[in-house]
Amino acid sequence: MSSSELDVVEFLLTTHLYNNDRDRDPDDLPPAYRRALWDGGGIERPLTANETNAREATGVGDPWGAVSGLMFTDHDDFAGSITLTEHEMATEWFADRADADRLLANPTLAAAVDVDGVDYETAREANRPMHADRVWIDSLLEEYFDDEEDEEMLDLVEIRAPEEVEMTLDDLVLTADQKNEIQKIMKAIEHRDYLAQIGLREIGKLLYVGPPGTGKTTTSRALAHELDLPFVEVKLSMVTSQYLGETAKNVEKTFEVAKRLSPCILFIDEFDFVAKTRNSDEHVALKRAVNTLLKSIDEISLINDEVLLIGATNHPDQLDAAAWRRFDEIVNFPKPDSLMRSDILRIITQEMEIEDFDPDALADDTEGLTGSDLRLVLREAVLDALTEERTALTQADLEAAVQDFEERDSLKDLDMIEGDHDALVAGGDISADGGGHDDHDHSHHDHDH
Ligand SMILES: Nc1ncnc2c1ncn2[C@@H]1O[C@H](COP(=O)(O)OP(=O)(O)OP(=O)(O)O)[C@@H](O)[C@H]1O
Numbered sequence: 001m002s003s004s005e006l007d008v009v010e011f012l013l014t015t016h017l018y019n020n021d022r023d024r025d026p027d028d029l030p031p032a033y034r035r036a037l038w039d040g041g042g043i044e045r046p047l048t049a050n051e052t053n054a055r056e057a058t059g060v061g062d063p064w065g066a067v068s069g070l071m072f073t074d075h076d077d078f079a080g081s082i083t084l085t086e087h088e089m090a091t092e093w094f095a096d097r098a099d100a101d102r103l104l105a106n107p108t109l110a111a112a113v114d115v116d117g118v119d120y121e122t123a124r125e126a127n128r129p130m131h132a133d134r135v136w137i138d139s140l141l142e143e144y145f146d147d148e149e150d151e152e153m154l155d156l157v158e159i160r161a162p163e164e165v166e167m168t169l170d171d172l173v174l175t176a177d178q179k180n181e182i183q184k185i186m187k188a189i190e191h192r193d194y195l196a197q198i199g200l201r202e203i204g205k206l207l208y209v210g211p212p213g214t215g216k217t218t219t220s221r222a223l224a225h226e227l228d229l230p231f232v233e234v235k236l237s238m239v240t241s242q243y244l245g246e247t248a249k250n251v252e253k254t255f256e257v258a259k260r261l262s263p264c265i266l267f268i269d270e271f272d273f274v275a276k277t278r279n280s281d282e283h284v285a286l287k288r289a290v291n292t293l294l295k296s297i298d299e300i301s302l303i304n305d306e307v308l309l310i311g312a313t314n315h316p317d318q319l320d321a322a323a324w325r326r327f328d329e330i331v332n333f334p335k336p337d338s339l340m341r342s343d344i345l346r347i348i349t350q351e352m353e354i355e356d357f358d359p360d361a362l363a364d365d366t367e368g369l370t371g372s373d374l375r376l377v378l379r380e381a382v383l384d385a386l387t388e389e390r391t392a393l394t395q396a397d398l399e400a401a402v403q404d405f406e407e408r409d410s411l412k413d414l415d416m417i418e419g420d421h422d423a424l425v426a427g428g429d430i431s432a433d434g435g436g437h438d439d440h441d442h443s444h445h446d447h448d449h
């Protein structure tokens with residue numbers, strides 16, 4: 001028996017059971033099935049299996065071919081539809097061959113087929129809900145953003161389905177405090193009915209504070225992945241600078257998008273932009289926009305609207321009390337300490353082969369570097385090695401890349417007009433302290449950048 005045979009029977013059986021049990025809703029279908037069975041605005045009964053959707057749902061190239069040998073299947077050449085002729089026989093055949101894992105990944109089947117160790121609740125719990133599917137998000141957006149002006153607005157927000165998030169919480173090195181806050185918010189979401197019941201509504205607005213490259217954006221996205229929530233990301237500077245005058249309206253629309261897509265995470269980046277506009281004598285329109293923003297934050301709620309709000313800023317010192325007090329938790333994203341740096345190095349090199357790898361020693365050498373900096377260092381080391389046709393790295397490659405990074409980093413602080421002219425001439429030493437560490441041979445870099 002091939003597994004494609006079982007895959008296709010599972011699909012046929014699922015559509016049949018779904019049609020016949022009104023208690024089942026789209027969240028009881030595996031995500032791949034929903035994508036294949038999606039029809040315009042949703043998933044409508046009766047579901048009909050055909051060659052095309054069966055192929056898409058199961059990945060089996062010739063679905064009818066895979067099941068044509070079974071006694072309980074039939075095929076309509078003209079419509080391309082595939083049907084089960086004997087449902088009971090099909091169910092028995094399937095139950096004999098399917099293991100618990102297969103059933104646990106399909107709540108519709110778990111509810112109908114008896115296999116040891118499988119119950120519907122567990123399967124349902126583990127299944128990704130429909131509101132996290134790309135097809136669902138797209139259909140909502142299409143419905144909501146129907147005219148051209150609205151489409152322009154969509155350029156300002158970036159919307160990700162949880163399945164599209166690349167880095168997960170496992171890929172991140174977090175402080176104890178960060179882990180604790182994430183844990184708390186996950187519990188709050190899980191028990192939000194209880195929180196509503198006891199009247200605890202002031203929850204679910206987080207402000208991430210820390211220097212660039214410390215993982216604020218990545219952690220927020222990873223949270224979306226972990227919680228199976230769509231991720232709506234907006235940069236305040238974008239919303240405000242591009243559409244002066246339209247700005248207040250755009251802010252309102254951003255929150256409207258989040259409410260439409262709820263449950264979801266709304267991530268507002270560059271939050272300090274609020275402060276800049278409030279303190280200056282800028283355009284009245286900007287001030288109005290900021291007030292709209294603060295008001296929108298007040299009005300949105302995790303408990304009532306199922307929107308988790310996360311703001312992020314590099315400049316907490318620029319936020320005034322009015323902005324601060326709207327967040328119920330402030331999460332600090334400091335630059336990583338030595339232990340964290342060595343953990344980050346271990347994680348980002350997981351898939352690589354490195355001779356004499358000593359992350360602790362590198363961590364000691366990279367004081368002040370962020371997770372993002374360490375990634376850049378690694379990238380340079382990899383690319384440098386590739387220019388020598390090597391894919392295996394050594395500890396020395398990484399040390400050289402760290403050295404390089406620090407020299408380049410010091411370029412940021414150079415005054416290009418009046419500063420140290422020596423450093424601006426090819427062959428000159430660009431290190432901030434004027435040289436003195438020549439134990440590495442840098443001469444081959446001079447023409448590279
Ligand atoms: N603590 C960490 N653990 C693992 N990787 C990290 C960590 N911090 C940062 N990184 C890496 O650095 C990259 C950049 O991080 P991210 O964009 O999340 O930073 P940020 O705090 O949002 O920066 P900015 O303030 O500039 O927006 C990420 O791709 C991530 O891989």
Ligand SMILES: [Mg+2]
Pocket residue numbers: 216217218269312
């Ligand atoms: Mg960021």
